[in-house]
Amino acid sequence: xxxxxxxxxQILTIVSLEWKKTLFAxxxxxxxxxxxxxxxxxxINAIRVQNQRDAQMEIQRAAPNAAAxxxxxxxxxxxxxxxxxxxxxxxxxxxxxxxxxxxxxRYSDGTNTWELMFVEGKxxxxxxxxxxxxxxxxxAFAGAFQYFFLRLAVFFGCVGIFMNLxxxxxxxxxxxxxxxxxxxxxxxxVGKYLAGLVATIAIFCTSAALQxxxxxxxxxxxxxxxxxxxxxxxxxxSYLGVTALGCVGYGSIFLAAGIxxxxxxxxxxxxxxxxxxxxxxxxxxxxxxxxxxxxALCPVVAPLSGxxxxxxxxxxxxAAPIAAPIAVMGVFAAAGMVLTFASIYVRKxxxxxxxx
Amino acid sequence: MAVYKRTYxxxxxxxxxxxxxxxxxxxxxxERLFQSRFxxxxxxxxxxxxxxxxxxxxxxxxxxxxxxxxVPAPEFLKIDSSFFRFLxxxxxxxxxxxxALIGPSLIAPDxxxxxxxxxxxxxxxxxxxxxxxxxxxxxxxxxITWVPGVLLFILQVSQAGGDWLSNNWFILRAVVLGxxxxxxxxxxxxxxxxxxxxxxxxxxxxxLGVFGIGAGLAGIINSILRTDYGAMIDLSRIMYTIWxxxxxxxxxxxxxxxxAWLSFIAVCVICLLMLERKIRPKxxxx
Numbered sequence: 005x006x007x008x009x010x011x012x013x014q015i016l017t018i019v020s021l022e023w024k025k026t027l028f029a030x031x032x033x034x035x036x037x038x039x040x041x042x043x044x045x046x047x048i049n050a051i052r053v054q055n056q057r058d059a060q061m062e063i064q065r066a067a068p069n070a071a072a073x074x075x076x077x078x079x080x081x082x083x084x085x086x087x088x089x090x091x092x093x094x095x096x097x098x099x100x101x102x103x104x105x106x107x108x109x110r111y112s113d114g115t116n117t118w119e120l121m122f123v124e125g126k127x128x129x130x131x132x133x134x135x136x137x138x139x140x141x142x143x144a145f146a147g148a149f150q151y152f153f154l155r156l157a158v159f160f161g162c163v164g165i166f167m168n169l170x171x172x173x174x175x176x177x178x179x180x181x182x183x184x185x186x187x188x189x190x191x192x193x194v195g196k197y198l199a200g201l202v203a204t205i206a207i208f209c210t211s212a213a214l215q216x217x218x219x220x221x222x223x224x225x226x227x228x229x230x231x232x233x234x235x236x237x238x239x240x241x242s243y244l245g246v247t248a249l250g251c252v253g254y255g256s257i258f259l260a261a262g263i264x265x266x267x268x269x270x271x272x273x274x275x276x277x278x279x280x281x282x283x284x285x286x287x288x289x290x291x292x293x294x295x296x297x298x299x300a301l302c303p304v305v306a307p308l309s310g311x312x313x314x315x316x317x318x319x320x321x322x323a324a325p326i327a328a329p330i331a332v333m334g335v336f337a338a339a340g341m342v343l344t345f346a347s348i349y350v351r352k353x354x355x356x357x358x359x360x
Numbered sequence: 361m362a363v364y365k366r367t368y369x370x371x372x373x374x375x376x377x378x379x380x381x382x383x384x385x386x387x388x389x390x391e392r393l394f395q396s397r398f399x400x401x402x403x404x405x406x407x408x409x410x411x412x413x414x415x416x417x418x419x420x421x422x423x424x425x426x427x428x429x430x431v432p433a434p435e436f437l438k439i440d441s442s443f444f445r446f447l448x449x450x451x452x453x454x455x456x457x458x459x460a461l462i463g464p465s466l467i468a469p470d471x472x473x474x475x476x477x478x479x480x481x482x483x484x485x486x487x488x489x490x491x492x493x494x495x496x497x498x499x500x501x502x503x504i505t506w507v508p509g510v511l512l513f514i515l516q517v518s519q520a521g522g523d524w525l526s527n528n529w530f531i532l533r534a535v536v537l538g539x540x541x542x543x544x545x546x547x548x549x550x551x552x553x554x555x556x557x558x559x560x561x562x563x564x565x566x567x568l569g570v571f572g573i574g575a576g577l578a579g580i581i582n583s584i585l586r587t588d589y590g591a592m593i594d595l596s597r598i599m600y601t602i603w604x605x606x607x608x609x610x611x612x613x614x615x616x617x618x619x620a621w622l623s624f625i626a627v628c629v630i631c632l633l634m635l636e637r638k639i640r641p642k643x644x645x646x
Contacts, residue, residue: 038573041577042584045580045584045585046584048585049584052585102616133586144583144584147579147583148580148583151576151579151580152576152577152579152580155576156573156576160565160569160572160573163565164565171561267561267564268561269561269564269565269568272565272568273568276568276572
């Protein structure tokens with residue numbers, strides 16, 4: 005057996021050896037924790053919303069006039085007047101202070117949850133905090149997916165898994181076993197990359213699907229069915245595809261970093277910074293990042309993070325949306341280029357265990 | 361003389377006084393650290409901003425050029441709490457980068473090479489070991505954070521006079537307390553993380569990750585669970601709240617000062633527990 009058939013077989017052998025090592029490694033447990041943390045939060049939220057719905061039903065039974073109380077509460081009223089009114093109508097509420105001069109009262113009228121903000125004792129704002137709206141959950145999911153899952157969980161997960169493929173074996177002093185085998189270095193690199201890809205896609209796509217399911221779990225079956233019959237399934241497929249593409253893109257970069265750099269942290273920090281400031285880059289430079297293509301494929305555009313200061317928000321630029329096929333091709337092209345570049349280095353790879 | 365023929369006797373030379381024994385560790389650490397030209401260069405770069413601030417303070421207090429022209433001095437040119445908060449933010453960020461560079465190499469190599477029994481076979485306790493390792497960072501970070509802050513405060517007082525001091529004395533307390541708290545947090549965190557992972561590279565990644573992922577996680581906790589308490593795991597926001605409170609500046613971080621202090625204490629306690637668990641005078645031979 006020679007040529008391509010041999011390489012194919014060698015790649016398959018390496019993948020079958022490596023994927024289990026990567027997927028079930030004890031030192032990779034933190035990747036699971038990182039990947040499934042959002043799912044845990046969506047699960048907690050589903051239980052919380054369910055409990056809230058039960059509490060609202062209870063309020064509807066215990067205080068049938070609660071809705072009328074909401075109409076009676078007007079801006080300018082004092083804290084004491086409002087709380088007296090709620091007590092008189094047997095509507096349960098919570099009261100707390102923030103930042104010295106702000107006071108808040110939260111209550112549910114059986115249909116909606118309200119938050120009343122008092123500044124220096126006077127009611128200034130009445131906010132509807134209905135936490136059981138599907139549209140809000142979809143937006144929260146989009147925000148969590150784009151700001152945490154893609155930019156941090158998938159990013160750091162790929163750092164951990166792909167950098168470990170070569171650099172980890174160097175530190176474990178076990179890479180020479182591979183290098184002594186009659187396998188081309190490029191074949192070894194591709195095999196390891198594919199194994200890493202199998203592991204990361206399995207972990208992160210499972211997590212994304214679970215998050216989506218738990219996000220919908222907080223809502224009534226009627227709402228969920230309507231959403232799925234409309235654009236729900238398409239959204240799920242898009243999120244899974246974007247996750248897989250994220251693994252393809254970031255995986256190639258961190259595999260190359262693990263081969264080329266002795267301390268892969270330096271490129272990881274640099275790339276994290278570059279990807280993080282993507283909002284503020286001109287369109288031309290945006291195209292040199294993975295997140296630009298991934299963002300273009302996300303079905304719901306998450307608003308700019310509230311933590312970004314207002315002056316910086318003014319600097320944020322929105323690039324013209326690019327077509328999905330171009331975005332997909334962009335990620336694959338970037339991964340291909342990076343791997344080609346890494347294959348030049350892997351041919352010259354020398355082991356010096358002592359130096360690590 | 362062959363080693364096996366050597367007779368071991370009690371050490372009879374001079375002993376380091378017990379109170380300052382922990383300083384032996386920083387002494388040798390600094391020798392090793394400053395062999396790196398990059399690190400030395402970075403440390404020097406950390407003083408550029410305070411130097412610029414000193415120039416600014418001098419300029420703001422000598423605006424006679426405006427008054428000589430009969431034009432009132434611009435309102436924004438003033439030295440107040442906000443100026444010192446900006447200084448604390450900037451120097452705090454530099455301290456964080458310095459910690460990420462130095463922190464990983466503090467304990468991880470000792471554990472990787474099973475060197476702890478060698479330390480503890482000497483008259484050196486676990487507490488002294490931890491204090492010694494923490495003081496490596498504490499001393500170095502102090503030089504770039506609260507020490508320049510205090511010097512700039514003194515410069516401002518010398519320029520602006522006693523009235524300014526009587527109205528703004530709390531800034532001095534805020535600079536010292538705020539920056540010492542930040543240094544303590546960074547030192548304990550990096551030493552604890554360095555003790556839990558054998559590889560320097562991974563320890564460095566963890567130090568970076570704790571801040572980045574903590575902030576991200578805080579954001580999604582707030583957005584998914586519709587709360588503000590997620591900020592309690594965002595270390596940079598915790599410190600920003602503490603600094604702002606000390607400087608009497610209103611902020612909207614979503615945290616009350618006592619909640620920020622509570623989170624700060626919790627993180628420090630967790631780090632100490634991590635160290636207590638890991639720093640043991642034993643060697644694992646496989």
